[in-house]
Amino acid sequence: MKAFTRELWFETRKRVEFIDVTDTVEALVGESGVQEGLCLVNAMHITASVFVNDAESGLHADFAEWLERQAPHEPVSSYRHNVGEDNADAHIKRQIFGREVVVAITGGKLHFGPWERIFYGEFDGRRRKRVLLKIIGE
Numbered sequence: 001m002k003a004f005t006r007e008l009w010f011e012t013r014k015r016v017e018f019i020d021v022t023d024t025v026e027a028l029v030g031e032s033g034v035q036e037g038l039c040l041v042n043a044m045h046i047t048a049s050v051f052v053n054d055a056e057s058g059l060h061a062d063f064a065e066w067l068e069r070q071a072p073h074e075p076v077s078s079y080r081h082n083v084g085e086d087n088a089d090a091h092i093k094r095q096i097f098g099r100e101v102v103v104a105i106t107g108g109k110l111h112f113g114p115w116e117r118i119f120y121g122e123f124d125g126r127r128r129k130r131v132l133l134k135i136i137g138e
Contacts, residue, residue: 004032004135007044012125016067016093018060021050021131022117025103026110028133035108037137042100044132047090047124049097055117067093067123090124097121105137 006028010019021041029039043050053059071092079088101118104111110118120131 001136001138002032002034002037004028004034004133006133008120008131008133009128010048010120010122010131011128012122015073015090015123015125016064017122017125018063019120019122020055020117021120022055022110025118025133029105029110029135030108032135033108034105034135034137037105037135039103039105039110040100040132040134040136041103041118042132042134043094043120043129045129047087047094047122048129048131049094049121049123050100050131051097051119051121052101052103052112052116053119054115055119067096070096087124093123094121097123105135 008021008024025039025041041050071089073089076082076086081088081091
């Protein structure tokens with residue numbers, strides 16, 4: 001069995017941002033040489049997420065607005081975690097959207113349903129963060 005590991009690094013301009021990483025992940029699957037297996041894409045920070053969904057800007061705006069209603073950033077004083085920090089909402093948003101995705105690899109390509117893409121979700125941006133990519137298989 002082959003194993004392939006890479007890290008992707010991000011530094012977003014905005015506090016909340018969704019970045020399509022599908023093409024990068026697909027290229028790394030090709031580089032790995034794995035034809036049949038699994039690809040783990042994992043946010044390595046507790047205020048960021050990786051998820052699979054549609055690449056439609058209206059949907060992403062809806063995500064951001066809905067998440068802000070569920071866990072508003074302000075007032076930061078409403079969270080016990082915000083002692084010296086102001087990112088408690090980002091931790092909650094990450095819990096909602098999840099830590100990682102695992103996508104099957106078939107015939108050397110990510111095996112998706114219609115419209116599926118992989119996204120990095122940032123909820124406390126403007127600083128450098130990483131995503132782990134682990135590809136295993138034959």
